[in-house]
Amino acid sequence: MKVVVAGTGYVGLVTGVCLADKGHDVTCIDMNTKKIDTLKKGKSPIYEPNLEKLIVKNYKAGNLNYSSDYKKEYQYADIIIIAVGTPEKADGSANLDYVYEVAKQIAENLKKDCIIVIKSTVPIGTNDAIEKYIRENLKNDVNIEVVSNPEFLSQGTAVRDTMEASRIIVGVKSKKARDIMQKLYKKFDSPILFMDRKSSEMVKYASNDFLALKISYINDIANLCEVVGANIDDVTKGMGYDKRIGYEYLRPGCGYGGSCFPKDTKSLHYLATQGGYSLKSIEATIAINKRQKIILIEKAKKELKNFNNMKVAILGLAFKPGTDDLRDAPSIDNIEILLEEGADIKVYDPKAMDKFKQEYNYKVEYASTAKEALKDADVCFIFTEWDEIKNIKPNEYKELMKKPIVYDGRNIYNPNDMKRCRVKYYSIGRGK
Ligand SMILES: NC(=O)c1ccc[n+]([C@@H]2O[C@H](COP(=O)([O-])OP(=O)(O)OC[C@H]3O[C@@H](n4cnc5c(N)ncnc54)[C@H](O)[C@@H]3O)[C@@H](O)[C@H]2O)c1
Known part of the structure; x- marks a missing residue:
């Protein structure tokens, strides 16, 4: 079976790599040619534990390929998995432009019968609408069916979550599509739950x-x-x-x-x-x-009044450990407020700093270690519980910072340990 995955982000890339590792012939497509070039060099464009190892292994084995030439790749695919982004629009609804763009590209290029799997998270009813759209726009006389197959992986453990999925949800209309999906996931030791497409989306x-x-x-x-x-x-x-x-x-x-x-x-x-x-x-x-995302600032304002010219250490930028993803991360909301209020910020994150530099043009300093960020700081905010941050000992805050005041958004420390080391420590929900 020739499997093509549209979109090599956190979901598409991990899905493509894991399917290749299970023996399928997989091509990962992305419009972002930089990502494809990085992949062809054996590097992962995103940080995800164990991903790069599998990328190298399966690329070498010849069952994993990358391309931006969707016209060629969609023509003779047996299965096309759509895994492009569905970001939010200003009104809170899901932006389906990327999904429709892929649907259009598929409709215009498909030359044989194909199962189109929607893995992107899409509002209830989208699978029906996309199937109708593709059928109405097909350039060649072929049969298609759209299958809903939402993804449940968690960033930071994406490879494991895919290889050992708690369940595989499949929304199908026909027995033919059901059989093909069964074949696709044959080597995965996870329960497959078949249902109608709307229920699957839900x-x-x-x-x-x-x-x-x-x-x-x-x-x-x-x-x-x-x-x-x-x-x-x-x-x-x-x-x-x-x-x-x-x-x-x-x-x-x-x-x-x-x-x-x-x-x-x-x-x-x-x-x-x-x-x-x-x-x-x-x-x-x-x-x-x-x-909740700005609760630490609320707490800090009670104690510190304002942040003007204050040296602030930010430990952790990613929205959680194990990923370099900054989308909607609490760190961002807080950094914006602190900058507005005139703080001098030094940030540290073991994986997300490059992305932070590329995506945000904030006037902040960068530290090469967590301890360097703490040096001479007036106050510290912790937003991500990376091991490297958890490993900082309470007395090190006292030794490194000008004033050892720590606002911990992930409840990393025992408040008594911090008190013993004379660190002013504020966390979440631990007494008055
Ligand atoms: N990230 C997660 O943890 C996660 C988990 C489960 C489900 N999901 C869902 O999966 C979907 C993808 O999420 P993501 O985090 O992987 O997104 P992402 O932004 O990391 O990746 C999307 C990729 O699609 C590419 N793309 C856009 N248009 C394209 C096109 N026409 N052809 C080929 N590639 C195209 C982009 O360049 C990008 O590389 C979303 O709907 C999301 O809600 C995400």
């Missing part, structure tokens, strides 16, 4: 929005813990023992970010509103997260 949104809701819920409870003098560490421990609740995604912090939760909550909320339904749980999730 599984993706409902899953992401549930996880975002869980995060916002525990952040809400953490904030309340501060009001009433309870400790969120003990509260989550006590809750997590209950198997119906579990520990996963029950860690308080300075809000969720990334390329999925923020846009997928807004997109489902938009979809509900369009249908005349008020999705109150998700409305609350979004509102809580908006405040």
Whole structure:
């Protein structure tokens, strides 16, 4: 089976590489020729653990190729997987321009029957609409069917999540498409759940929005813990023992970010509103997260009043450890406020600094280690719990900083350890 993947981002590249590793003949397509050139040199354009190793292995083996020549590659594909971005529009809806662009390119070039798999996260009903669009625009007399196959990988563990997927959700209309999808995933030891396309599209949104809701819920409870003098560490421990609740995604912090939760909550909320339904749980999730992302600044302002000419160390830029992705990262919201208020900022992140330099033109200094960022700082903000940051000992804040004041958005430290080392330490939800 010739498999072509449209879009070599976090999802497309990982999917293509993992399918190649399972023995399929895969070509990854991207309009961004720089990405394709990087891949052809055996380098990964994104940071994801173990990805580069598999890129090199499968490229050498000859079952993984890269190209920007979509016209050639789409012609005789058996399966085309669409994995382009679906970012949010200003009104909160999903921008489907990239998906439609690929659909157009497929319709114009396809020369044989093909299954078109939509892996991008798309609003309910999009698979039906794309199938109709492609059929109406086909240049040649071929049969196509669109299959919904949403992706659940998590950045930072994307390769493992794909190789050992908790489930593979497939929304199909025909037995033929079902059989082809079964063949595609034959070597994956994961349950495959077949359903109709709309339900499949909804599984993706409902899953992401549930996880975002869980995060916002525990952040809400953490904030309340501060009001009433309870400790969120003990509260989550006590809750997590209950198997119906579990520990996963029950860690308080300075809000969720990334390329999925923020846009997928807004997109489902938009979809509900369009249908005349008020999705109150998700409305609350979004509102809580908006405040949570700048909760450290709120806390700091109570103590420090303003940041003018203050030397601020920022530890962690990525929206979570294990990735260089900065999309909707809490660090960005906070850096913008701090700069507006006249702070002198020095940032450090072990993986996301190059992207940060390319994507944001902020007037900040860059440190080559976390400890260098801390040197002579008046205050430190922690936004990402990278190991390198977690490994800084409490007394090192005292030794390196001019004034050891730390606002920790990921609850890395035990407040008692920090107190013992005479570091003024503020985290989330641990008492008044
Ligand atoms: N990132 C995640 O953790 C994750 C997880 C699950 C699902 N998703 C969903 O998967 C989709 C892709 O997300 P991503 O994070 O991989 O996006 P991304 O922005 O990292 O990658 C998208 C890629 O598509 C390319 N592209 C755009 N138009 C193209 C075209 N016409 N032909 C070929 N390539 C084209 C872009 O150049 C880019 O490299 C989104 O819908 C997202 O919501 C993402």
